[in-house]
Amino acid sequence: MHGVFLDLDSLAPADVNWQKLRNAVDSADVFPHTPAADIAERIAGADVVFSNKVQLKREHFASAKQLKLVVVLATGTNNIDLAAAAEFGVTVCNNVAYSSIALVEHSAMLILALMRQLPSYHAAVQQGQWQTHNQFCLLNPPIRQLSGKTLGIIGYGASGQGVADFGRAMGMNILAWQSRPGTDAERIPPRLALDALLPQCDVLSIHCPLNEQTRDLINFAALQKMKPDAILINTARGGIVNEADLARALNEDLIGGAGVDVLTEEPPRNGNPLLSCKHPNLIVTPHNAWGSREARQALIDQSVRVVAAFRRGEAINIVNGC
Numbered sequence: 151m152h153g154v155f156l157d158l159d160s161l162a163p164a165d166v167n168w169q170k171l172r173n174a175v176d177s178a179d180v181f182p183h184t185p186a187a188d189i190a191e192r193i194a195g196a197d198v199v200f201s202n203k204v205q206l207k208r209e210h211f212a213s214a215k216q217l218k219l220v221v222v223l224a225t226g227t228n229n230i231d232l233a234a235a236a237e238f239g240v241t242v243c244n245n246v247a248y249s250s251i252a253l254v255e256h257s258a259m260l261i262l263a264l265m266r267q268l269p270s271y272h273a274a275v276q277q278g279q280w281q282t283h284n285q286f287c288l289l290n291p292p293i294r295q296l297s298g299k300t301l302g303i304i305g306y307g308a309s310g311q312g313v314a315d316f317g318r319a320m321g322m323n324i325l326a327w328q329s330r331p332g333t334d335a336e337r338i339p340p341r342l343a344l345d346a347l348l349p350q351c352d353v354l355s356i357h358c359p360l361n362e363q364t365r366d367l368i369n370f371a372a373l374q375k376m377k378p379d380a381i382l383i384n385t386a387r388g389g390i391v392n393e394a395d396l397a398r399a400l401n402e403d404l405i406g407g408a409g410v411d412v413l414t415e416e417p418p419r420n421g422n423p424l425l426s427c428k429h430p431n432l433i434v435t436p437h438n439a440w441g442s443r444e445a446r447q448a449l450i451d452q453s454v455r456v457v458a459a460f461r462r463g464e465a466i467n468i469v470n471g472c
């Protein structure tokens with residue numbers, strides 16, 4: 151079985167044991183990254199393709215005659231044409247819950263930083279405002295506690311449940327919006343329609359996949375329904391939140407702040423409304439919520455199991471029903 155790694159460097163492989171995944175196939179071509187124009191040629195002789203964020207489209211599945219398996223080195227599979235893969239008999243598997251702890255820690259960091267106005271206070275100290283103040287402390291803009299506030303979760307899967315647990319530990323009330331009914335074991339909190347959820351949230355955290363149902367889910371109309379001091383967190387995918395609408399909502403003080411780890415274009419070579427937005431309570435991180443060393447190793451370990459299960463004829467983590 152011949153494997154092709156299209157974007158190994160996206161895993162920052164230097165401090166993890168990725169060779170065990172290389173050894174899960176009989177032979178391999180390993181590319182640190184792959185420009186779109188080179189994909190077809192590189193995967194032409196592959197039985198298995200490993201991709202984190204390289205986009206695999208219909209034309210690639212049509213031309214890669216030997217391809218049997220795509221292992222997405224991520225949870226999100228929005229970079230893969232899943233229907234086309236199924237049409238050409240290619241199984242697509244992802245990695246589940248490997249980064250939940252990292253995601254929860256990153257989301258918690260953003261929630262706390264924004265509720266406590268960390269960007270403004272950091273800037274104030276750097277600009278010398280504390281040094282020249284007539285009191286011993288700075289208390290403007292207002293600092294808010296989490297206890298007693300309402301945390302809304304969109305997408306109550308691995309990371310959504312983990313962020314809900316963090317919220318409960320902080321004394322928050324949890325509400326969730328989820329596309330499917332949950333099991334008792336998942337302890338899904340009251341499920342509300344999105345329109346009913348939005349006005350109640352002090353913090354809204356997004357944890358659903360990007361797909362045709364969730365694209366632009368949080369648009370200007372949705373943002374207008376939120377509390378004027380609400381905090382929006384998106385560690386899921388760019389495109390679920392309309393970025394121009396979010397920048398406008400921040401500029402017009404319709405919400406109190408936002409923490410965003412993901413953008414529609416990554417890296418954002420062509421600019422982005424959120425990168426030019428100067429709102430004092432906006433934090434943008436470079437899609438690295440998942441990226442702890444522990445999570446990257448867990449991703450590799452799980453991918454080894456995915457390949458081994460496929461080779462045994464007992465595929466796991468299938469996302470395209472094939």
Ligand SMILES: NC(=O)c1ccc[n+]([C@@H]2O[C@H](COP(=O)([O-])OP(=O)(O)OC[C@H]3O[C@@H](n4cnc5c(N)ncnc54)[C@H](O)[C@@H]3O)[C@@H](O)[C@H]2O)c1
Nearest residue numbers: 225226305306307308309328329357358359385386439440
């Ligand atoms: N920023 C990062 O570093 C990072 C890391 C891991 C995952 N992610 C993204 O976060 C997403 C969630 O990750 P996860 O591990 O919690 O995945 P998960 O599959 O465990 O949970 C996703 C949940 O969303 C629900 N859902 C699906 N469609 C929905 C819809 N239309 N409306 C509401 N809920 C819907 C699913 O039923 C599921 O419960 C991934 O799809 C991925 O795109 C980002």
Ligand SMILES: O=C(O)[C@H](O)CO
Nearest residue numbers: 202223224225226440
């Ligand atoms: O979906 C994921 O797992 C993250 O975006 C990291 O690739």
